Amino acid sequence: MIKKITIVGALLSMLIAGCSTSHDKEEKKVKKLLAESQSTEKIEDHKIIIYQMMTRLFGNTNTTNKQWGTLADNGVGKFNDINDAALQGIKDLGATHVWYTGVIEHAVITDYRKNGIPLDDADVVKGRAGSPYAIKDYYDVNPDLAVNVDKRVEEFETLIKRSHDNGLKVIIDFVPNHVARKYHSDKKPEGIEDFGASDNLKEGFDANNNFYYIPGKPFEVPEGYKPLGGDKFTTSDGKFKEIPAKVSGNGAVTFAPTVNDWFETVRLNYGVNHLSGNGEKVFDINGEVPSTWKKTLEVLTYWTKKGVDGFRCDMAEMVPVEYWNWMIPQIKKINPKIRFIAEVYNPTEYKNYIFNGKFDYLYDKVGVYDSLRAVMEDRPGSSLSHLTKVWKDMDGFNNHMLRFLENHDEQRIASKEFAGDPVLGIPGMAVSAALGSGPVMIYFGQEVGEPAIGESGFSGDDGRSTIFDYWGIPEHQKWVNDHKYDGGLLSESQKTLRNDYKKLLKAAKGSEAIRKGHLIDLQQFNRTNSQYNVDKTYSFIRYTNNDKVLVIANFENKDITSEVIIPNEVMTLIGIKEKKITAKDLITGYTYDLDFNTANESGLSIPVQKYGALYLSF
Known part of the structure; x- marks a missing residue:
């Protein structure tokens, strides 16, 4: 299909209210606005597409969904459920990497004592299935995920190989800041010492202790905590023996943490004295580094040698940046192509963890995600x-930021707590995927509009798919379709949504301009344009010498014909001299006749569907 569009290269004097008609002043305005609208960083291609799954939920076809249900009640997904059909479906969506969330063994309520696995204490476990971030054994995998529990590590190794055979790289979690209160490794290689095995229990802080302690004080289970929703269980008695008490994972220096603390975990000690109040760093990276540094390096080496291609590092900013600077290069000697992704929420630390910490990518949660979400929720005062x-604040490292609209911590787009309509994910993802040359991530079920309805147990009914409970994910299960992974049970609107995500992600990955082009933000040039809704429309250009892409995203619940002004100076900058050009929308495949009519000053008149987006390549 060919559509005709008139694009106008307007003079900047027509755009800015109160601008002088003097040619010199106009040129200065042009230069200033162009400077404010261009990226300046060296562009590198980091455009990988990550598909995150909560592994225990992904392949589960059980539809019972009993509140606080056991594994026998509600079922659980297995490594073996993630078959070739599943992996091909993920790859077909556009993914290059799969993040298998919740793989490493963590505390659970299910009894595996017959397999030589100690029973966990319900009083320090959240949910029946447990938190995937309360690691019980860094060298083992979650027994829930195995068909043959005694061969659980081998089953995961087979999944790594199966993923690679299907053209997908593998990411797993590394949880460096904390472990389960009852940490014990029964799978550690010979010669490896457990965390805490040689700690000096008389000292609250010692640089070579693996944990922090409160000497002389026994641990107390949080007052009012009701594990398993109040159900009786073998280890549910309101007590947990731990003398002396360890400092909780979130750093709560108390023997009696509250239910709002990360009481099910204990914080690891990287040689920073968090007990002193000033966070003194007691280590020398050029000398003998603390015990925890060496032990975690052994963990990462173990999984790297098993073929893992990347680590998503939980709460990385709670661990000193010097540790990452020391550790990451050593792992990259084993595999130079391995990727490290940091969960960091403090923008003032972004540069530090990228350039000093040597991370490949950082979460872009408080920037692009929060800004897009505010608009998608139509919050008062929100504007695109x-x-x-946001991106100007990250200029210089914009391409190291991982963009997303959903993950296991965030609420589902389709949930009543967020947008309530999964289609809003399309313009949001179009912007997220194209605004930089960095990676983009999609969470399983997002592509079919999973709304996360229902109270599962510990997780509650909060718009998130539970990470603590045994559960089925209803809309996602329609795509799973008894492990055929063909979407056979999806509605027509769900099939359309998934196909739109597929086209969008593949377009972002396939475009040279989006992968490694420079950025020119058009929002600045349209801020006084009465025919352009700056709050609900976002447009920008990505360009290289060989490829130019105009991105326009519409966040309104109606079709629009927006007048987008692209100044002559911008057209000259990106190397466009012709008046008439044929362009192709990389998402829909439609072809457009672009008429750059410099005689008119009204702007680019272009139709965009409600909650739609265009990647116009010319």
Whole structure:
């Protein structure tokens, strides 16, 4: 299909209210606005597409969904459920990497004592299935995920190989800041010492202790905590023996943490004295580094040698940046192509953890995600114009930021707590995937509009798919379709949504301009344009010498014909001299006749469907 569009290269004096008609002043305005609208960083291609799954939920076809249900009640997904059909379906969506969340063994309520696995204490476990971030054994995998529990590590190794054979790389979690209160490794290689085995229990802080302690004080289970929703269980008695008490995972220095603390975990000690109040760093990276540094390096080496291609590092900013600077290069000697992704929420630390910490990518949660979410929720005062400041604040490392709209911590787009409509994910993902040359991530079920309805147990009914409970994911299960992974049970609207994600992600990955082009933000040039809704429309150009892509995203619940002004100076900058050009929308495949009519000053008149987006390549 060919569509005709008139694009106008307007003079900047027509765009800015109160601008002088003087040619010199106009040129200065042009230069200033162009400077504010261009990226300056060296562009590198980091455009990988990550598909995150909560592994225990992904392949589960049980539809019972009993509140606080056991594994026998509600079922659980297995490594073996992630078959070739599943992996091909993920790859067909556009993914290059799969993040298998919740693989490493963590505390659970299910009894595996017959397999030589100690029973966990319900009083320090959240949910029946447990938190995937309360690691019980860094060298083992979650027994829930295995068909043959005694061969659980081998089953995961087979999944790594199966993923690679299907053209997908593998990411797993590394949880460096904390472990389960009852940490014990029964799978550690010969010669490896457990965390805490040689700790000096008389000292609250010692640089070579693996944990922090409160000497002389026994641990107390949080007052009012009701494990398993109040159900009786063998180890549910309101007590947990731990003398002396260890400092909880979130750093709560108390023997009696509250239910709002990360009481089910204990914090690891990297040689930073968090008990002193000033966080003194007691280590020398050029000398003998603390015990925890060496032990965690052994863990990462173990999994790297098993073929893992990347680590998503939980709460990385709670671990000193010097540790990452020391550790990451050593792992990259084993596999130079391995990727490290940091969960960091403090923007003032972004540069530090990228350039000093040597991370490949950081979460972009408080920037692009929060800005897009505010608009998608139609919050008072929200505007897409805020994105200009967001990416400018990250200019210089924008391409190291991992963009997403959903993950296991965030609420589902389709949930009543968020947008309530999964289609809003399309313009949001179009912007997220194209605004930089960095990676983009999609969470399983997002592509079919999973709304996360229902109270599962510990997780509650909060718009998130539970990470603590045995559960089925209803809309996702329609795509799973008894492990055929063909979407046979999806509605037509769900099939359309998934196909739109597929086209969008493949377009972002396939475009040279989006992968490694420079950025020009058009929002600035349209801020006084009465025919352009700066709050609900976002547009920008990505360009290289060989490829130019105009991105336009519409966040309104109606079709629009927006007047987008692209100044002559921008057209000259990106190397466009012709008046008439044929362009192709990389998402829909439609062809457009672009008429650059410089005689008119009204702007580019282009139709965009409600909650739609265009990647116009010319």
